Amino acid sequence: MKLKWIFAALVLANIGLWMWASWYQDAPVEETRAARAPVAPEKMRLLNEPGVKLVPRKQPPPANAELTASVAPACFHIGPFPDVDLVARAETRLNELPLTYSRRAEETRSVTGYLVYLPPLSSPKAAERKRQELTRLGFKDHALMQEEGMQNAISLGLFTVEANAASRVRELAAKKIQARIQPFQQTRTRFWLDVAVRAPAETQGKLRQIDWAAKDVQVQEIACPAGSSPPPAKPPGLRDNAPG
Structure with missing residues (x-):
């Protein structure tokens, strides 16, 4: 009777060993891994090795890069403003952009x-x-x-x-x-605002959308004086009149 149980246990052990070998054994490495390109050690150089230059990764252009590139920096005459109050209000709007400008008075009869x-x-x-x-x-x-x-x-x-x-x-x-x-x-005095520094494309768009509160005011593009250039860009996060 004991021999029968011993025989049965051996049979079950053999079946279990066969199942483990068939189902759980890892596949050969050569069949699952893709072949790697051969390494050429003579072409490898450390980043801190003399003569090695780091090449910055190219950044993708902004979505409106083509539109911005098609609008060249320009200068403007803005006016005429019929009184001092209206031209002062316009100066406040230009300061918000910001834009460098000068006020000019013109007397007409x-x-x-x-x-x-x-x-x-x-x-x-x-x-x-x-x-x-x-x-x-x-x-x-x-x-x-x-x-x-x-x-x-x-x-x-x-x-x-x-x-x-x-x-x-x-x-x-x-x-x-x-x-x-x-x-x-x-005799009437009218006022003009002259933007004699090249305004960037995005600033031009904002400039043309301003409501000047005077029906005859126009934004006229003019040739910029020689040597004029747009104001330097501000670092991200920097605001005007920030407390020290």
Whole structure:
């Protein structure tokens, strides 16, 4: 009886040994590993060995590199601004970009109206008699003038449109009143901001999107002065007016 159990145990042990050899034995290394290229030790050099230069890895270009490259740095005239408050507001916007600029004032004379008048008369009494005559003829819009060079002249209306002034002169001429037209000129000061340092492409885009709060203001590209260059780029994380 004992011999039977011993025989059975030997059979089971042989079966287990066969299963382990068939299922769990590692495959030969030569069949699983890819062949390695032969090593040429004569071509190998240490990084700290004299004469060895490190070559930096090329960085991929930014997504908008082509767009940025197609826009060349440029300079600009910005204006005209009709008053000091608006140009000061614009300067604040340029400081935020930031851009180097200068303010320029420009005085212009323009016609703002047309005065219809009678030339100076000999005396205030003569001027008053003429005004009474004008009233009888149906012209009630008149006034005595006493400004320098126009003493005892009579104003017959101030018009913003020259054609309307000419029409009034014709109405007076039909009543035998010879009136004249004098353009009214006014000096106006307008302001410009000149960006004379080359603005980078990305700054140009921001510059053209600013609302200047004045309908006549334009951003005009101009030729940059010789020797102008864009401001140096700031290191990452550096901010203006950062506390020390």
